[in-house]
Amino acid sequence: MSRGPRLLPTPVGLELLGPTPPDWDGVFGAAGPLELEIGSGYGHFALGYCERHPAARYVAFEWRKKWARHVQAQADKRGLRNLRVIEGDARLHVPRLFKPGALTGIHLQFPDPWWKRAHQKRAVLTPEFARLLLQLSAPGGKLDLRTDVQELGELMLETAEAAGWVNPLGAGVFHPADPEEVSSSRERRYLAAGEPVYRGRLETR
Numbered sequence: 001m002s003r004g005p006r007l008l009p010t011p012v013g014l015e016l017l018g019p020t021p022p023d024w025d026g027v028f029g030a031a032g033p034l035e036l037e038i039g040s041g042y043g044h045f046a047l048g049y050c051e052r053h054p055a056a057r058y059v060a061f062e063w064r065k066k067w068a069r070h071v072q073a074q075a076d077k078r079g080l081r082n083l084r085v086i087e088g089d090a091r092l093h094v095p096r097l098f099k100p101g102a103l104t105g106i107h108l109q110f111p112d113p114w115w116k117r118a119h120q121k122r123a124v125l126t127p128e129f130a131r132l133l134l135q136l137s138a139p140g141g142k143l144d145l146r147t148d149v150q151e152l153g154e155l156m157l158e159t160a161e162a163a164g165w166v167n168p169l170g171a172g173v174f175h176p177a178d179p180e181e182v183s184s185s186r187e188r189r190y191l192a193a194g195e196p197v198y199r200g201r202l203e204t205r
């Protein structure tokens, strides 16, 4: 993901980052479900999902400034008032950004694999972070995991389930593809190439 749009000059989402959670009703100008995406990349999922679910209030973290600013600009261009992109490290800011029980949905799609030693410092779904996400989720809150790497999919399911997320299909079971759902930027490539995608759909009780 090194090529892509030029870097737009204005940072996005930094005003939301503080020691305590923002007033999300005020930020979005409406009450409603609150969803989080970690690593939105080029943003096909965030943009498509927000178009399809106008009542959802969607906070997307992307630490690559170029992509974060591009996706926010696209949302603004399309008049999507329910998407706010934040350029920054989700692992650092998520703990302070949401009150316990605030999140109705969390999306982590095609995170960079972290079993290589060099990648481990970039891992998102560590056991500790999976427990934190559970605490921040509302009863019935959903965790949407996707990857093209089976081993990583299995590890993410194991980590989330060990943290207390419930897999309605049974421990370690991947969710079948749903042709109606919005695909992420990466996912489009894999599906077009006929490559497998491994999905986890977990929830809180």
Ligand SMILES: C[S@@+](CC[C@H](N)C(=O)[O-])C[C@H]1O[C@@H](n2cnc3c(N)ncnc32)[C@H](O)[C@@H]1O
Pocket: 001, 038, 039, 040, 041, 042, 043, 061, 062, 063, 064, 067, 088, 089, 090, 091, 108, 109, 110, 111, 112, 122, 124, 184, 185, 186, 187
């Ligand atoms: C492989 S890409 C997948 C992008 C998108 N989810 C998709 O499916 O097309 C992973 C993305 O996560 C971002 N990312 C990784 N760790 C992050 C973190 N801790 N905070 C914010 N963004 C992160 C990367 O910059 C990259 O854009």
